[in-house]
Amino acid sequence: MIVVLVTRLPASQPTPVTPIATDGCRGLPAFAPAFAAEAGGTLALATDRTEQGLVLLTDSTVYQHPTWDDAGYLGAMAYDHMGNVYVAPTPRISLQDNPLAGVTTLWRVDSATGIMSPFVTLEGEAGERNPFGILGLTYACGLDRLFAGTVIGSTPGEERGGIVAIDRDGQQTSLVTGLDVMGVLVVTTPDGYDLYAGLARSPDLIALPLDANGTPSGPLRPLLDLTTAGATAGERARKMRLVGDELIVDLVPFNFSLQSSATGNPQARQATWGWDADLGAWVVRASAR
Numbered sequence: 001m002i003v004v005l006v007t008r009l010p011a012s013q014p015t016p017v018t019p020i021a022t023d024g025c026r027g028l029p030a031f032a033p034a035f036a037a038e039a040g041g042t043l044a045l046a047t048d049r050t051e052q053g054l055v056l057l058t059d060s061t062v063y064q065h066p067t068w069d070d071a072g073y074l075g076a077m078a079y080d081h082m083g084n085v086y087v088a089p090t091p092r093i094s095l096q097d098n099p100l101a102g103v104t105t106l107w108r109v110d111s112a113t114g115i116m117s118p119f120v121t122l123e124g125e126a127g128e129r130n131p132f133g134i135l136g137l138t139y140a141c142g143l144d145r146l147f148a149g150t151v152i153g154s155t156p157g158e159e160r161g162g163i164v165a166i167d168r169d170g171q172q173t174s175l176v177t178g179l180d181v182m183g184v185l186v187v188t189t190p191d192g193y194d195l196y197a198g199l200a201r202s203p204d205l206i207a208l209p210l211d212a213n214g215t216p217s218g219p220l221r222p223l224l225d226l227t228t229a230g231a232t233a234g235e236r237a238r239k240m241r242l243v244g245d246e247l248i249v250d251l252v253p254f255n256f257s258l259q260s261s262a263t264g265n266p267q268a269r270q271a272t273w274g275w276d277a278d279l280g281a282w283v284v285r286a287s288a289r
Contacts, residue, residue: 018275019187019194021242025141029083031114032056047074047087052097054087054109054116067116071107072098076137076183076239078146080168083111086119086146088134091258100126103133104152106166120170124152124160130256135200136239140186140193143214144168149181151200151256163197165214175216176208182254185240186210196223198237200254203227205237223282226251229271230288238268245275247282 032043044057053069054077055062075090087107091098103126108119126133136149144167151161161180165173180200187194193210203226209218226237231251239250251269274285 017190017277017280018245019189019242019247022140022142022186022188022193023138023241025081026079026139027081027083027111029079029085029109029111029114031111032083045077045079045085047077047090054085065109065114065116067114068109070116071102071105074107076134076148078137078139080139080146081141081144085109085111086137086139087116088137088148090133090135091131093258095128095131095258098131100128100131103131104150106134106137106146106148120166120172122148122150122152122164122172123174124150126152127155129156130154131258132256135182136184136198138184138186140214142188143186143193145214147175147184147186147195149184149197149200151180151182154180154256156256159201161200163195163208176220179220183237183239183250185242187242192217196240198226198240198249200236200256203231203233203235203237203251205240205249224273226271226288229273229284229286231269231271235269235288246285247273247275249273251288 046055052073055064071089073092074087076088079085089098089103105121106119107116109116133152134148134150138147146166148164153160159178159180163176163181165175181197182200183198185196192212195208197206205224206220207223208220211217234253235251236254237249238252241248249271269288271288272286273282276283
């Protein structure tokens with residue numbers, strides 16, 4: 001996963017009823033400007049390269065703080081309004097690099113110092129039949145809260161994952177249980193918020209309405225069938241983002257196997273939906289490619 005450290009405004013302002021991104025307040029990590037001054041060009045944080053852990057990319061260099069590989073290979077990433085970066089361990093080739101005991105721990109990179117350290121450990125345990133834990137992360141500015149999509153403790157016959165909200169002090173609130181979740185995204189709506197979630201066992205997105213305090217205010221509902229944009233039956237929504245009136249979804253194959261996660265960016269594809277104000281729904285704008 002790559003996060004470019006620039007906040008971009010949408011080319012055109014969405015209509016009032018269009019779902020709106022909640023991550024516009026995200027701040028540049030305080031440790032990053034020094035690299036920008038030295039190397040110039042674009043800055044990006046990445047977890048999907050061959051190096052273990054987190055790296056900072058510029059147009060000409062690759063930098064890694066000595067602590068950024070302490071959790072092994074990483075996957076999901078988000079950062080908050082102060083520029084603190086949050087990352088989740090995700091095993092690739094073997095459990096030697098990512099022991100089972102560590103996949104339920106979320107790590108935090110301090111904006112000021114750049115030091116990465118454990119932030120919070122979610123409930124549950126991973127097992128050899130399912131060595132994965134936290135597969136999705138997003139930050140919602142208005143709620144000042146992280147949201148994590150998980151598959152912790154799930155087995156071939158039972159879904160034990162869900163969605164967990166995490167406050168700044170590490171306090172956890174379980175929002176969805178008994179459902180394996182990958183990518184997550186929070187958007188604003190006229191009634192509060194919608195929490196979008198990509199299912200880990202089917203090519204589908206669901207949505208959970210939240211009130212102004214981030215508390216569930218209604219039942220889960222189907223949102224999108226990813227196959228309508230050309231996703232295969234084995235592809236899942238690893239990451240979602242809003243850019244203006246477009247919902248962009250990163251698709252990857254996933255089947256709880258280390259073999260399918262042997263690289264940080266396995267056969268990644270992208271599909272785009274646009275908001276139709278007349279229908280009040282997302283419609284396919286660009287098929288998966």
